[in-house]
Amino acid sequence: MDQFLSNIGLLFEFPIVNLKIIIDGLMIGALFALAAYGLALVWGVMNVKNLAQGDFVIAGGYVAWYLSRHGMPPLLGVPVAFVVMWGVGWVVYRLVISRVIERDLFTSLLATFGLAIIMAQMLNLLFGSDTQSIQLDYDTLYFFDFIDIPIAKLLGVLMATALAVAVVLFMKKSRMGQAIRATSQDARAARVLGIDTEKVYSFTFSLNSAICGAAGAIIVMVWVIQPFYGITYSIRSFVIVTAAGLGNLPGVIAAGLGIGVAEQYGAHIFGIGYQQAIAVLLLLLVLVYRLVQQRRVRQSLK
Amino acid sequence: MRAYPRCAEESGFVSHHQYLEEYNPMKKSLSLLGCALGASLLFSHTAAAQDCETITLGSAISLTGKYATNGIHAKNGYEFAIQKIKDAGGVQFGDKCYNFNVIYYDDESKGDRGATLAERLINQDKVQYMLGPYSSGLTKAIAPVTEKYQIPMVEAEGASRSLFNQGYKYLFAVLSTSEQYLASAVTLAAEKADDPSKVKVAVAVENDPFSLDIRAGVLEDAAKFDMQVVIDEQLPRDLSDMSAILTKVKLLKPDLLIVSGHSKGAATAVRQIGEQKIDSPMVAITHCEAADVVGNFGAAANDILCSTQWAETLTYEDPLFGSAANYEKEFKEAFPEYKDKSVPYQVAQASAAVYVFKDAFERAASLDKEAVRDAIAATDMMTFYGGIKFSEFGNNIAKPMVLRQIQDGEYNVVAPSEFASHPLNWPRTPQ
Numbered sequence: 001m002d003q004f005l006s007n008i009g010l011l012f013e014f015p016i017v018n019l020k021i022i023i024d025g026l027m028i029g030a031l032f033a034l035a036a037y038g039l040a041l042v043w044g045v046m047n048v049k050n051l052a053q054g055d056f057v058i059a060g061g062y063v064a065w066y067l068s069r070h071g072m073p074p075l076l077g078v079p080v081a082f083v084v085m086w087g088v089g090w091v092v093y094r095l096v097i098s099r100v101i102e103r104d105l106f107t108s109l110l111a112t113f114g115l116a117i118i119m120a121q122m123l124n125l126l127f128g129s130d131t132q133s134i135q136l137d138y139d140t141l142y143f144f145d146f147i148d149i150p151i152a153k154l155l156g157v158l159m160a161t162a163l164a165v166a167v168v169l170f171m172k173k174s175r176m177g178q179a180i181r182a183t184s185q186d187a188r189a190a191r192v193l194g195i196d197t198e199k200v201y202s203f204t205f206s207l208n209s210a211i212c213g214a215a216g217a218i219i220v221m222v223w224v225i226q227p228f229y230g231i232t233y234s235i236r237s238f239v240i241v242t243a244a245g246l247g248n249l250p251g252v253i254a255a256g257l258g259i260g261v262a263e264q265y266g267a268h269i270f271g272i273g274y275q276q277a278i279a280v281l282l283l284l285l286v287l288v289y290r291l292v293q294q295r296r297v298r299q300s301l302k
Numbered sequence: 303m304r305a306y307p308r309c310a311e312e313s314g315f316v317s318h319h320q321y322l323e324e325y326n327p328m329k330k331s332l333s334l335l336g337c338a339l340g341a342s343l344l345f346s347h348t349a350a351a352q353d354c355e356t357i358t359l360g361s362a363i364s365l366t367g368k369y370a371t372n373g374i375h376a377k378n379g380y381e382f383a384i385q386k387i388k389d390a391g392g393v394q395f396g397d398k399c400y401n402f403n404v405i406y407y408d409d410e411s412k413g414d415r416g417a418t419l420a421e422r423l424i425n426q427d428k429v430q431y432m433l434g435p436y437s438s439g440l441t442k443a444i445a446p447v448t449e450k451y452q453i454p455m456v457e458a459e460g461a462s463r464s465l466f467n468q469g470y471k472y473l474f475a476v477l478s479t480s481e482q483y484l485a486s487a488v489t490l491a492a493e494k495a496d497d498p499s500k501v502k503v504a505v506a507v508e509n510d511p512f513s514l515d516i517r518a519g520v521l522e523d524a525a526k527f528d529m530q531v532v533i534d535e536q537l538p539r540d541l542s543d544m545s546a547i548l549t550k551v552k553l554l555k556p557d558l559l560i561v562s563g564h565s566k567g568a569a570t571a572v573r574q575i576g577e578q579k580i581d582s583p584m585v586a587i588t589h590c591e592a593a594d595v596v597g598n599f600g601a602a603a604n605d606i607l608c609s610t611q612w613a614e615t616l617t618y619e620d621p622l623f624g625s626a627a628n629y630e631k632e633f634k635e636a637f638p639e640y641k642d643k644s645v646p647y648q649v650a651q652a653s654a655a656v657y658v659f660k661d662a663f664e665r666a667a668s669l670d671k672e673a674v675r676d677a678i679a680a681t682d683m684m685t686f687y688g689g690i691k692f693s694e695f696g697n698n699i700a701k702p703m704v705l706r707q708i709q710d711g712e713y714n715v716v717a718p719s720e721f722a723s724h725p726l727n728w729p730r731t732p733q
Contacts, residue, residue: 003534010553017549024545121366129370129411131542131566133573135598140577146552150577223542224569228368267546273509273536275546 007269020147021264027153029260030160031222033253034215035233036240037164038208044246045184045204046101048108052116053212053237054230055123060085060213061220062123062227065132074134074221078159081217082210089209093202101201116230123227133224156218163214164253167207171249180204235276239283354392354399357663360429361404362419362444364436367411372592372648373436376459379652380404380433382633383623386653390622393660395667402656409435413443420447429453430671433655436648438462438480438512445473454675458655459648461611462511463518466695474678474696476654476687480512481519482703483609484560486717487586488523490607490705491558494584494728504533504556504582506547506571508563513537516562516588532556537563542570548578561587568593575732576602583729586705591646596711603708605730610704612647612687613713616721622657623686629653644713654687 011017039053050056063084064077072080096115100108138151171177182190183200191197215233219225240259244251259279266278361380364373384402392399405427409416416435423429424447432448434441434457441460445468448455454472461480465473492498503524507513517534524531532554535547544561551559559582561571568589575585576599590596590608614630623629630645633653640649658681663669666677682691682700689700705717707726714724 007550010550014553017553020549021546024549028543124366124368124370129368131569131593133569133598135573135600140579142579148578153577224566224573225542226368226566229542264546268549271535272506272544272546273538275538275543 003271004269011268014146016144016146017268021268022261023147023149025261025264026257027149027157027222027260028264029257030157031215031219032233032236032240032260033256034160034164034218035212036237036244036252036256037167037249038211038215039237040241040244040246040249040252041180041204041211042208043241045180046097046201047105048097048101048205049105049112049238050208051109051112051234052119052230053208054233054235055116055119056085056089056209056212056230057216057219057233058225058227058230059088059119059123060216061225062127062132062216063213064217065134065220065225066127068134074136075155077134077217077220078214081213082163085213085216086206086210088213089206090202092209093205097205098198098201116234120227120230127227129227131224131226132220134221136221150222153222156222159218160215163211167211168249176200176203232276236279239279242283243286354388354401356403357393357400357431357669358427358429359402359404359431359433359659360407360420360423360427361433362407362409362416362423362435362440364411364440365406365408367409369411369436369440372459372646373409373411375646375648376434376436376652377406378633378637379458379649380656382636382649383653383656385636386622386632387656387660393663395664400663402659404433405429409440411437411440413439416440417443417447420444424448424451424453430669431455431659431674433652433659434458434460434475436460438465438515439510441465441473441475442511445470448472452671452675454671454678456655456658456678458651462515463697464511464515466693466697470696472675474658474681474692474698476658476690476698476701477611477651478701478703479697480515481522483516483519483588484562484586485519485523486703486705487558487560487584487607487609488520488527488529490717490726491584492527492529494726495557498527498529501527501529501558502532502554502556503529503558503560504547504551504554505531505560506533506535506537506544506563507561508567509536509539513562513564513567513588516560520560537561537567537570542566544570544574545578548574548580551580551582552578555582557583559585561585562589565589565593568595569598572599572603572606575606579732581732585730590706590708590713591644592648594643596708596713600711604710605727606708607716608706608708608713610647610706610713611701612650613704613706613715614644615715615723616688616704618684618686618688620657620683620685622660623653626650626686629686650687654685654690657685657687658683658690 035057042048042050060081063081068074068077096111100111136152140148140150142148179195179200183197187197240255244255263275263278267275363377364370388401392401407419409419432453432455435444436459438460441457449470449472456474458476461477463479463481491501495501505517505520507517533550568587571587572595586607588609595603614626616626619625633645634640661683662674662677666673690698691700693699702718704715706713707716716722716724716726
């Protein structure tokens with residue numbers, strides 16, 4: 001208890017710490033948001049809850065890591081991982097996902113859970129179980145002698161932002177984007193109106209996989225990856241999408257950033273070991289809040 | 303000749319996992335072909351070695367899963383020692399000679415799987431002697447099984463002290479227990495301070511039995527010097543970010559920062575200590591070599607203290623392997639995949655475990671497992687890996703932990719002082 005209080009005391013004693021925590025949180029949140037964003041797409045459009053989400057992230061990280069070890073400039077890893085993981089996503093869609101879309105919730109959960117195990121083990125067999133990362137030779141910016149922003153991290157966040165903006169624009173403006181949105185609203189009606197929903201599905205899943213891949217390529221530059229770390233990103237993606245609600249893409253980004261900041265505050269006050277617990281606790285609070293809200297709506301309907 | 307141990311592995315069914323991991327199938331079939339040729343040549347030369355009988359050991363070890371890298375290090379260490387013993391005429395007692403053969407199963411880095419496989423080794427394969435798995439967790443899972451069937455197990459990769467307070471009679475460990483890993487850093491910090499009770503310590507460890515032991519050891523020693531523990535936190539198992547802790551380090555300015563969280567913890571700590579310009583005068587971590595912090599992070603790793611069970615620069619030696627440096631050299635010849643890195647201590651201690659078995663069999667002069675168990679318990683020998691003498695609880699009390707400091711990209715031994723090859727850089731200069 002004393003420790004909690006003294007940790008809270010530090011926040012007031014050194015107000016600059018708050019700024020640092022918020023900046024750290026936003027930078028972390030941006031990457032979570034990216035992975036969650038893909039999940040929201042797949043969940044919203046195809047009603048598939050992809051438990052392998054985090055493993056796509058890690059796979060993208062390994063693509064970038066592997067190529068940079070073989071002489072590719074590390075920053076190129078992000079677009080390359082996007083493209084490679086697009087292909088992987090397409091194959092996975094053909095092999096697995098296309099067979100479970102029409103089935104019930106349980107089948108798709110089971111299938112993607114199996115997929116997660118297979119992907120993690122394949123990465124392990126291909127690249128070994130060591131933790132890996134790419135170290136970029138960029139400086140770190142310092143402000144007020146206390147806040148540090150590694151340029152590598154900053155670049156990562158900028159790339160994440162650019163990607164998110166590009167996807168939002170794509171969904172709004174392009175024909176394919178419109179078709180995806182139409183399919184997510186009512187797949188049967190979309191089919192009646194001549195939209196090839198099969199194509200939309202495979203496109204959506206590949207896009208999700210590609211976004212994850214790009215996120216992973218950024219993560220390998222700012223943190224470390226290991227074949228079995230996918231679950232971290234899966235859990236956070238689920239928390240973020242559930243909290244934000246489906247079909248609410250700006251909400252997903254806001255929730256991602258919010259969770260990033262909340263986790264950092266929680267880590268500061270309760271200790272870093274509780275970081276993930278805080279994410280899950282937040283999910284619980286949101287769910288309870290939603291439930292209460294809905295009950296109120298239902299009562300007013302009565 | 304040196305290629306032989308790896309060929310022997312390839313004929314074993316379990317090692318497929320390992321080879322899938324390291325080589326593509328094409329390469330594998332080529333190397334199998336090479337082995338077949340090599341082996342046929344070899345057998346024509348070593349007819350004498352064939353006269354030896356075989357002692358079968360069993361080991362469930364992580365060839366896949368999260369401990370695979372270190373599991374394979376351990377297996378290579380076992381295999382290297384077995385080949386060395388064979389080359390030196392085998393295990394000799396009575397008027398016979400014996401060679402070791404190990405049945406390996408892949409425990410997939412999972413405790414329940416490890417325990418099942420230990421049962422299988424003992425009940426189906428009728429193994430009478432066991433070599434340990436990798437990690438404290440797996441050893442903890444297997445030890446109750448070997449204990450139940452009264453099978454002596456010499457293990458080299460489980461350091462948690464919780465293994466040695468259960469009253470196990472058949473478990474022996476050649477390595478130093480985990481609470482000793484970073485405790486010497488506390489002593490070192492006390493030596494450097496004018497008043498040890500003014501020293502502020504920050505501890506960040508992962509939440510697993512091994513790292514918590516390290517924490518316990520550090521806190522115990524810090525209490526001895528009446529030091530002040532200003533940060534005491536646990537790292538999350540999965541997320542590779544510790545900026546929240548390092549922010550506090552910046553505010554509270556501890557004199558000694560301790561981090562332990564396997565290779566992920568080491569990589570994260572070194573990277574973020576560099577990024578956040580942490581200027582604590584002393585930083586001590588574990589698993590530097592496994593995370594290759596020098597190769598990955600270069601200057602950011604400078605002056606960081608790393609604990610190790612063994613280093614090739616130590617002056618230990620024995621008649622079988624020669625000096626520690628000689629062990630390193632010969633091991634690299636036998637396993638060329640280690641050519642460009644230093645041999646991890648996980649390999650060396652695995653070899654030492656096999657050596658303990660050889661020594662015990664020769665002293666027991668019997669294949670009876672009880673006699674062998676008693677002989678192991680009475681072990682008191684010097685090896686290239688350090689002294690080995692077991693306490694009544696089965697842990698090795700003859701070998702100290704070593705602290706090395708990363709000085710300009712080199713790992714130099716700085717503590718304990720009787721083995722130190724270089725003076726300590728203190729306070730460390732942040733890059």
